[in-house]
Each structure stands twice: as C-alpha cells, then as structure tokens.
Amino acid sequence: MVSGIFTATEAAAFASIYTVIIGMFYYKTLKIKHFPKILVDTLTLSSLSLFALAAANALGELMSYYQLAQWTEQFFASSIDSKWIFLLIIIAFFLFVGTFMDAIPAMILFVPVILPVAETFGVDPLLLGIITIMTLAIGLVTPPYGLCLLLAAKIGKLPIERSFGAVMPYIAIVLVVLAVISFIPGVAFYIPEMLSPDMF
Secondary structure (H helix, E strand, C coil), X not given: CCCCCCCHHHHHHHHHHHHHHHHHHHCCCCCHHHHHHHHHHHHHHHHHHHHHHHHHHHHHHHHHHCCHHHHXXXXXXXXXXXXXXXXXXXXXXXXXXXCCCCHHHHHHHHHHHHHHHHHHCCCCHHHHHHHHHHHHHXXXXXXXXXXXXXXXXXXXCCCHHHHHHHHHHHHHHHHHXXXXXXXXXXXXXXXXXXXXXXXX
C-alpha cells in the first residue's frame, strides 16, 4: 500500500490469498474441509459490516435530503466568533457524527461546508483534515455505529459493552493527542516540515 502497488482493498485480498497459501502449504494446518466454515464465518463478519455501512449511508442520504449541511454552515458562520471555540465545536461535532455515521459520507457531507468557515478563522485545511480523520476514526470504536468495535467484539466473542469498556483508555489517549494537535498544530506539522519544508 505504501509503495502504491496495492490499494487498501487489493492489499486485503492479497493478504487473504497469502494466508491461504501459507496455511495450506507451509504450516499445513488449513485443509480443504475447513473452507466451508471459513466462508460462513467470513460472510457473517462481512454482513455485519455491510449492514452497518448501509444504515450509515442511508442516514447520510436522509441528512442530505433535509439539507442539514446547509444548516450547519449557517450555524458556524453566524454563531461562532472565536477560532478556539470553532475548533472545540468541530471536534465535538465530528465525534458525535462518527458515532452513528460512516466516515466517507460524513466527510462528503460536512467537510465542503465546514472548510470555507474554517479558512475564515485561519484554520489550516491540513489541520482540519487531521481533526476530521481522527474524530471520525474514534467513531469506529464507539457505539452505536462503531463498525470496528462490532467486528472486534464478534471476532473476540465478547459483548459490545465489555469491548467498549476495554477501549475507553485508548479513546482517552487519542482525545488527548487530538486536543494537543488541534491547539498546538506545530506538534503535528513539525516532522513533515522538516522533511518537506516547501509544502508548508
């Protein structure tokens, strides 16, 4: 993926084929008779994520139909007069959205609306992108959507409540890092600026 040979989806497919080859011919623990159960387990896990994605995308269509994005733009433009308050609201907003909506529909719906307002407050678009990605990524492990949490709980055969309790310390750490990056952007940009100063 880093070299550009594979996309994320192609890398996953290649990893699956590689795992089958290693399991059958190197470790010799994977037999043909195991494949029906593997396929059933794979379909079960895939259906869980696909239902969650379908519900999230449907919600995105509904929000678009009711022009929630336009309402959000009006709110930010008329009610906020401080860069720091704007950043706090953006973080809280995307944390909330990420709990019940997939990252891609959320970005498609809200980033084009929020970006012009962010630029008026002097927020770097790159910083806004980092905040958006980190907050929506947290949503992948928080109920009720929590796609990654659902899959991890299913694989580990644990109840969602116990799984969520286990990830809480990690969420707290990510929130601290997010706050530092948001209010001290130099922390996030320091190494990229050293590697490629012309881009900043």
